[in-house]
Each structure stands twice: as structure tokens, then as C-alpha cells.
Amino acid sequence: MTSLDAVLAQADANLDASLERLFELIRIPSVSTEPAYAADCRRAAEWLKDQLAALDFDATVRDTAGHPMVVGHGPKVAGPHVLFYGHYDVQPVDPLHLWNTQPFEPSLAPQPDGETYILGRGASDDKGQLLIFVEACRAWKAVTGTLPIQVSMLFEGEEEAGSPSLGPFLEQHGDDLRADIMLVCDTDMWDRETPAITTMWRGFVSEEFEVTTADRDLHSGMFGSAARNAVQLIGTIIGKLRAEDGSVAIPGFYDGVSELAEANRQEWQRLPFDAEKFLGDVGLSIPAGEAGRSVLEQVWARPTAEVHGVWGGYAGEGFKTVIPANAGAKISFRLVAGQDPARIRQLFRDFVTALIPADCAVSFKSYASATAQSMPLDGELLTKARHALTAEWQRETALAGTGGSIPILGEFKDRLGMESLLIGFARFDNRIHSPNEKYDLSSFHKGIRSWVRILAAFSETEK
Amino acid sequence: MTSLDAVLAQADANLDASLERLFELIRIPSVSTEPAYAADCRRAAEWLKDQLAALDFDATVRDTAGHPMVVGHGPKVAGPHVLFYGHYDVQPVDPLHLWNTQPFEPSLAPQPDGETYILGRGASDDKGQLLIFVEACRAWKAVTGTLPIQVSMLFEGEEEAGSPSLGPFLEQHGDDLRADIMLVCDTDMWDRETPAITTMWRGFVSEEFEVTTADRDLHSGMFGSAARNAVQLIGTIIGKLRAEDGSVAIPGFYDGVSELAEANRQEWQRLPFDAEKFLGDVGLSIPAGEAGRSVLEQVWARPTAEVHGVWGGYAGEGFKTVIPANAGAKISFRLVAGQDPARIRQLFRDFVTALIPADCAVSFKSYASATAQSMPLDGELLTKARHALTAEWQRETALAGTGGSIPILGEFKDRLGMESLLIGFARFDNRIHSPNEKYDLSSFHKGIRSWVRILAAFSETEK
Numbered sequence: 001m002t003s004l005d006a007v008l009a010q011a012d013a014n015l016d017a018s019l020e021r022l023f024e025l026i027r028i029p030s031v032s033t034e035p036a037y038a039a040d041c042r043r044a045a046e047w048l049k050d051q052l053a054a055l056d057f058d059a060t061v062r063d064t065a066g067h068p069m070v071v072g073h074g075p076k077v078a079g080p081h082v083l084f085y086g087h088y089d090v091q092p093v094d095p096l097h098l099w100n101t102q103p104f105e106p107s108l109a110p111q112p113d114g115e116t117y118i119l120g121r122g123a124s125d126d127k128g129q130l131l132i133f134v135e136a137c138r139a140w141k142a143v144t145g146t147l148p149i150q151v152s153m154l155f156e157g158e159e160e161a162g163s164p165s166l167g168p169f170l171e172q173h174g175d176d177l178r179a180d181i182m183l184v185c186d187t188d189m190w191d192r193e194t195p196a197i198t199t200m201w202r203g204f205v206s207e208e209f210e211v212t213t214a215d216r217d218l219h220s221g222m223f224g225s226a227a228r229n230a231v232q233l234i235g236t237i238i239g240k241l242r243a244e245d246g247s248v249a250i251p252g253f254y255d256g257v258s259e260l261a262e263a264n265r266q267e268w269q270r271l272p273f274d275a276e277k278f279l280g281d282v283g284l285s286i287p288a289g290e291a292g293r294s295v296l297e298q299v300w301a302r303p304t305a306e307v308h309g310v311w312g313g314y315a316g317e318g319f320k321t322v323i324p325a326n327a328g329a330k331i332s333f334r335l336v337a338g339q340d341p342a343r344i345r346q347l348f349r350d351f352v353t354a355l356i357p358a359d360c361a362v363s364f365k366s367y368a369s370a371t372a373q374s375m376p377l378d379g380e381l382l383t384k385a386r387h388a389l390t391a392e393w394q395r396e397t398a399l400a401g402t403g404g405s406i407p408i409l410g411e412f413k414d415r416l417g418m419e420s421l422l423i424g425f426a427r428f429d430n431r432i433h434s435p436n437e438k439y440d441l442s443s444f445h446k447g448i449r450s451w452v453r454i455l456a457a458f459s460e461t462e463k
Numbered sequence: 464m465t466s467l468d469a470v471l472a473q474a475d476a477n478l479d480a481s482l483e484r485l486f487e488l489i490r491i492p493s494v495s496t497e498p499a500y501a502a503d504c505r506r507a508a509e510w511l512k513d514q515l516a517a518l519d520f521d522a523t524v525r526d527t528a529g530h531p532m533v534v535g536h537g538p539k540v541a542g543p544h545v546l547f548y549g550h551y552d553v554q555p556v557d558p559l560h561l562w563n564t565q566p567f568e569p570s571l572a573p574q575p576d577g578e579t580y581i582l583g584r585g586a587s588d589d590k591g592q593l594l595i596f597v598e599a600c601r602a603w604k605a606v607t608g609t610l611p612i613q614v615s616m617l618f619e620g621e622e623e624a625g626s627p628s629l630g631p632f633l634e635q636h637g638d639d640l641r642a643d644i645m646l647v648c649d650t651d652m653w654d655r656e657t658p659a660i661t662t663m664w665r666g667f668v669s670e671e672f673e674v675t676t677a678d679r680d681l682h683s684g685m686f687g688s689a690a691r692n693a694v695q696l697i698g699t700i701i702g703k704l705r706a707e708d709g710s711v712a713i714p715g716f717y718d719g720v721s722e723l724a725e726a727n728r729q730e731w732q733r734l735p736f737d738a739e740k741f742l743g744d745v746g747l748s749i750p751a752g753e754a755g756r757s758v759l760e761q762v763w764a765r766p767t768a769e770v771h772g773v774w775g776g777y778a779g780e781g782f783k784t785v786i787p788a789n790a791g792a793k794i795s796f797r798l799v800a801g802q803d804p805a806r807i808r809q810l811f812r813d814f815v816t817a818l819i820p821a822d823c824a825v826s827f828k829s830y831a832s833a834t835a836q837s838m839p840l841d842g843e844l845l846t847k848a849r850h851a852l853t854a855e856w857q858r859e860t861a862l863a864g865t866g867g868s869i870p871i872l873g874e875f876k877d878r879l880g881m882e883s884l885l886i887g888f889a890r891f892d893n894r895i896h897s898p899n900e901k902y903d904l905s906s907f908h909k910g911i912r913s914w915v916r917i918l919a920a921f922s923e924t925e926k
Contacts, residue, residue, distance in 0.1 A: 129906075240702060279690065306692055309778040309779075
């Protein structure tokens, strides 16, 4: 029996104990955005620190301006040094009446198809997803007395609150956290059977803007036609934002945007993705993005502009014939590699400002931004992880993109120069952030086994 | 002394008594939109009936589905038969704390410039404006024992609630109300010194529409670019509504619209109207209507489209990267003579529908509409009234337009075939519908004298 086989057997044999530890963690209601749960957040951090200490990690709970961080360093061994990142905080549970079980009283719910759901807030996001890595390390430690590579871990408690303390923490503790690569667990499998590594994610820039026309709302009987209408103006701006062909019509927006690499295109072509179903599942059938590009390319590899909300004038019951003097909108741009968020923000502002008549005004409010990233598909560790996942799941690992943005990874890249591997075992239907969140028991079990294999693959002794 | 001079002297001598009657009427809180004041509305109607009865009118209070109407017929004498229209109901008084006096306790407030304000809800709109006509009739009656022409009056109690009972009432009592012309008092002077007859008003069509894209709100990280965004869609529709040159871009919208008649153009050219000040007073300087047309033409003689409100997606604090699945807007069109409201509604719906992608949907909700009207400037009674006003105010009477709409006049025109003369003595700063409504004592006094003169001018015995 190789040591890998022995460690996998150890993980299998201790699954119930691993699950009990997940239940313990879920029972701590570490809701980061609600001040009433601050002590619980600290309790979750302490609990994690204790788990790492039990694995002979040099583990500490470190204060921040918000909820604390947990940092742990495993035994110094040969091979690559990985920094595993997860977060112990969870989303609020409202509306509570939509839950079928108590969110902080985890339970198992067998399903007709043979799967078992682990129910509870955080079961998937991110307590289940992070604990499987800890449990993989525990199995290695139990069998071999150490870990196959050098492992550090960082758990934050404010991910669901936008990670306000992460940047300052990296600034202060960067040298203590730097490793060869980040492992990030907060992602999905491709489908129920197919493991995935997310190799590309979009950045974003978010803005709010408000236009002002007259110095008060006017009556359309008196001023209609002659007085500039703020809602008409903001409609005109929004209307010009995207061209007939679905592209973003801001001059310079596509500067620096490359065509999709051939390696990604080939990977994506073999992915079982049904664009018709993807749109059909939400009641649509006509892709709204750039004409001539596939839906996957539109959502993963192409930048876009989306208006998230608009307001202005009278929106209540009945009718008021007002000419609104103010109107606003919230908008964000999803970016791809090659686009600088600050430059895109300025291009947008220039675009809007040029559409404002000389007697009107516009104000802008900055919200968050993040840089896009795209990993080369032939990296050594990525390739090793891919093979390890394929071995566990007996399915070719998907090298996928995501249209979403992962701002914290930009922080690690910008401040510490670290690239990331995104490997997670959540499934599309896990209802994260919603009532009745669940994590599949198979995600949990095979997730532990997957990390056991990846650690083996990364070690120099395993080929 | 001619009888006209005697009647004017009578009006002057009895000004205090006239004013006391106005105070009595203001003290009745006849707020039509608040059910708690229903008995007060009836009390105001009874009060007016009693006033007319005292002038030997055949006066009745007539029930409707809402608040009652007051109908009065004066003595049958030779000459044209006029139907004077006014309304005894008033707007609500909220917010009460912004009033400097009690809204239903009228008072006189001398001003530094020598004017005196009559303060109270309805002082101008419409109790003051309607009572001056009654007081003019009273002066004629006192001096000559009768009236110089045949006068009927109609006072409604739901004007501030949209006149829901007026159409059915005209349907039922049309034969009893038909006269040679309507006199309508609910309008302004041109400026403090210049009397005005409003000869042209715009119609309107009001609509609400809502677009639906996906069957739920989506996350822009997952669907951004590929899924149709309802706010983007409604922005595109609003943006296309008006062309760069300020015109309405709906195909067929201007069919049947005539150029301004030369007579109106000449009248308007001599009106002391300062377009720069008109816009400057509300913080604007660039006319937003059709390029190449004067501001007066834009607001009085040209149709337009105005968006009164828009909604969709997330408009609260902070940021949500949602792709909204629903967005809506309220819009109205101001129309001019030659445009059929029903046709314009359909053109708008066709225009919007053509912009909806095949996998999305739009729904429409109809609100009110009204036909535009434009009086010939050389009508016999209009000319007589004009000269009478000029004689009283010693200023050339303005023959003005208004960009607003007067739906009830469409009812009289459509159902009874009656044209209207709009003569009122309100001033721009009367704060109607707002706290601290006032009517100038000079409007009241010279308003009575103006109506005395107009009745004289209309009579065949006066030249």
C-alpha cells in the first residue's frame, strides 16, 4: 500500500469524525455582518486555530479592525509551499421562516437519488469547503506523522462582508503569508460528476452616478419639452452604453483585450455546456452579449457593462406628471485580463460626462473594483492538481472560467505576487446565501480525498 | 352714469362683503380626496347653491357617485348664454407644519409692495377664482335687478380628484347644461399687470409600461453580458424616445400636427416672455425641445414625450450586482390639436413592442388621456372679452397658450360641443396645491370688475 492509498483509507475510515467536526463548526453562528454575532465569529476563529494546533501547526488568531484572522503554518517539509485560503464567516440566515431546519443546527438529509445533504448555514460556503482541506491534512498527519508538502492556512472572518480587513492584513503580515501558490476552495464543480479548476475570472469596476437637470422637479404641463428631463437623460446614457451588437460602446473599452487563447478555447469546446439550457433555465433564449461569440465566451472571457438599478421621478401608484430633476443608476463593468479597472472607470466617466448638456450636472460615486486574472493552463502545479482530481473523480477535470470576480485574489496577486489555484467541490444547487443551504456528503467525502491526492501530487516524492 | 359704471361702483362699494363671503367659503374644508371631509364638500355645495338662489338663480345641489354638483340657471334674458364652470373642492393641506397660518382660517396679509394677500387653502384655486364671477353677477343684480346676459353656472366638487363624476353627469344632464360657450376661471394672468385669455392647451396620453427579461433577477458574475438586462432594455427604449434634435422619435407621432397659426405667432411675439429667465428660474439654460423652435412654441404648441419615473433593479444603499429582470417607467405625451390620443397611445405601444427582443416581454397600463384644443383668435366673444379685460387692466390682453392639459374641457367639447374661454386672475406665485396658498386682493377686486365688464361686453345692449 502506498502512503497515498493509506491516507485515503484513513480519510474514509474517519469520515464520521470529520463530519462531526463540520457540525461543530456550523453550530457556531459566525455571521460576520451582524454585530450581535461578533463573539461567535471569534469563537469560530479560535475553534479553527485549535484544529490547526492539533495538527502541529503553528497557529494563531490575529486581531484586525474587524473579525480576526486565523493563520497556521504546518511543519517545514520539502516541496512547494502552498497557502490555503478559506473563510469561517457565513451569510445572515434571513428569512428564517423559509428554512426547513434550523440554520445553525446541522443535520444529514438522505435524498432519493442516494446523495445525502449536509444541511446548515455555511455547510457549503465556506465551512464545508475549507474543512475538507483541514481533514485531508489530518489524514496525512495521522498516517505519515507529517504533511507531504509545506502547508500554511489563512482563514478570514469577513469574506461575506467584503473582506475590509484583508488588504491591511496582507500589508502587515505579507511576509508571513507568502507562499509559492494560493489554494482557494470557494468554487464549484463543473457538474455533479466532473471536478473543475477555475483558471480565469473576470474583474470588475462598480460605479453609481446621478444626473441633475433643473434645480427642482417641474410640471410637464408647464415645462414639458423645453426643460431637460433627468430620467430621459439617464435613459439616453444607459441606452448608449451598449451597441446594437451587444458590445460596450464606450470608446477605448476594448483596448488591451485579447482574443481567447487557443488552449482555453479547446478546453471549453469539450466542456459539456448547453448554452440553450443555460439561458432557457432562466427564461431566455437569445444571448444578449457580443454577436458572433459563444455564450461561454460572453460570460467568461468578454468584458461587459451591466446596469444594476435605476431610479428617478415618480415610481409609486398612479401617475404624477413631473419632469424629474434627478435620476441615478448603479452600474458595473465585468473586466477581462488586459483591462485596468481605474482606466475603465475613467473611460466610463468621460463617456457619461460627454453626454451631459452644459446646463446639467452629473456626480459619480466609486464602489469596489478588482482585476481580472487568467492562469496559464500548462502550469506545473495546475497540471498536477488536474491529474489528481481526474484520478479521484474518474472524469476529465474541467479547466473552466467564471464570469464572476474574486477581489481577494487580486489583493494576493497585487500585494504578494501570488497566483492562485481555485479548486472547490460545491455544486450549483447548494443554495449558498439562501435558506436551506446544503453541501453534498459526496462533495465532503470525495473533497477530502481530492485534497489528499492533490497534496500527494504536489509533493516531490509523488509522481 | 352708464349701467356698467354703476355696476362697477357697486362692486367696489361692496368689496368687503364680497371678501367676507370668500372667507366663509374658505372656512369650509372641502378637501375632495379625503373621505373625512365628505360632509364639508356637501356643505360647500349647499353654500354655493344658497348664494345662487339669493341671486334669483334656479339653483340645485345634485348628487353624483362622488361629491355633488351645483347647477344654477340665471334669469332668461337676451344675448349669449354662458355656462360658467368652477370647482369648490380643494387640495389637501399636508404638510400642515409648513403653513404660516391655519389653512381653513382665512386672513389678510398686507405686503410691503402694497398688495394684500388673501391667505387660505382654496383662496386662489378655485374658491377665489369662482367667487369673483358670482360677485360680478351679484353687482349686476343689485344695480339692474337682473343680469345682462343669460348665465348658468356649474360647480363641481371633484376637480382635485380628477373629475370622475363629470363625464357621467354631462351624459345625464347635458341638455340642461348646454350653452353658447363655457367660461372657465381656473387660469393665471400673464403677469402681475397683464390680463390673459388662454386660447390653446395641450392634450395628453399617459402610460405605464414594464419590461420583463429573465424569469428572475440574475447575478452579473454568472450571466453578465449574455442575459438580457431589463434596466438596460428600458434605458434603450427611453433613450430612443427622443431624437438628438429634441423631437419625439416615434414613427407617425407628428402626423396631423400643424405649424403654429400666424395669428398666434404674432400674438406670442409681442408677449413679454423671457425664455432665458423662464429656464433660468429653474436652473436651466438650454431648451431641450425641438431644435429651431422657440421655447414658447416648445411648451405651448408642440407635442412632447416626458418620462415621469423609472424603476428597476437595486436602488438602495450600497451595491448589488444583479441583472434586473424587470424594469418599468411612467410616461406621458403632451399633444397638440390634430393628434388623436388613442392613436398616439397605439403608436407608442407599437414603438416599444418593436424594441422588445423575442425572448422578453412588455406590458402596458393605460392612464388618462385628453384632447388638445386651440381656439380661433378672432371669435366674437373672445374679442369682446379681450377688450373688456384690456379696459379694466389698461394693458393689452395676452392671448396665451398653456402647455398643460384641461381634460374637463375635452369632456364639454366632446359631449356638448361647447367651446371654452379661459379667463382667470391667479398669479404665478399663488402656491396653489402648496402650503400658504394665497390670492391677491387685487386679483379678487379687479377680477370682480373684469367679469362685470365681460358680462356687459357680451350683452347685446353694450357695445
